[in-house]
Amino acid sequence: MRDNIDTDYLVLISSDGKKNGYEIYKDRISENMWPIYHKTPQQNNIIKGKKVIFYIAGKDEYAQNFISSAQIDEIIENKHLVSDPNKEFSQIISFIKFKDHKIFKSPINIKNHINNLSFIDPDRRQIYGLYFQGGVCKINQQSYEYIINSSN
Template sequence: MKECNYFVFVVSDSEDIDGNIISAKEILEYRISKLMWPLYRRTQNKSKLKVNDRCLFYLGGRKSNSQTIVGMSAVKSITPWLGHMRTIDHESILSEYPSTVLHLQAFEYFNRPVEVKSILDDLSFIPQNRVKWGTAFQGGVRKIKRHDFDIILKAGCR
């Protein structure tokens, strides 16, 4: 089997055209129903992603299941965004068009969401200043080590 990389994809609460807050969980569910994930012009680590890379999904924001990692998938294919393509997110959500689209393999929800705060001390990518741990999940896509992936996977499958 080919070597793969490990990533955490981050989704946050967003606003719709009427000013309502849409939860990160709702946005994730919508994207997962299509098995597609948008990458934007300034998304960190997008050039490092390749087919078969493993992905975890972190819900940011303040609504349902926020600050948890809820499931995993792998990259099936990567395509550039074409202007005639429909948007990945619900059309009422305010966002720019992506530059790249990831097509995902089957998505698997964890038995229970992993509360990141409960495993902070076990993860190598969390800053030393634990008060600012949320900065580790900025930028849309976070590359992580296999060791961190395994810790999160184990916590989610308990």
């Protein structure tokens, strides 16, 4: 996979667990507290000011869709061992707070746009799900702008 992307853009992924990925996303956004776990990839890239797109993985409601965008406003270190409210994991190391959260007018299904997303290697588009494992992935500016422009 292309891990050498130098970027100010990230995709935050919510997947099915004890609740479906969309419900988990809604819970996190309504509280403006997105957990980052001990083994979450891209921890060094999660910094204030980065722009993010939210993606729902899994198989349930809004699965395989980009659904909103925001900007990282604050990162709060988890000084107490707080469990994930969805009881999926227990090693939360920090929480992300956002500003400028915008829900897309219509969800953007990745399968309909994958050929225009340059952060996904053309030879690996059949297995694009690998790019969305771990909760956070990098995305280049071209792909970010394409998704944002597709949301209008």
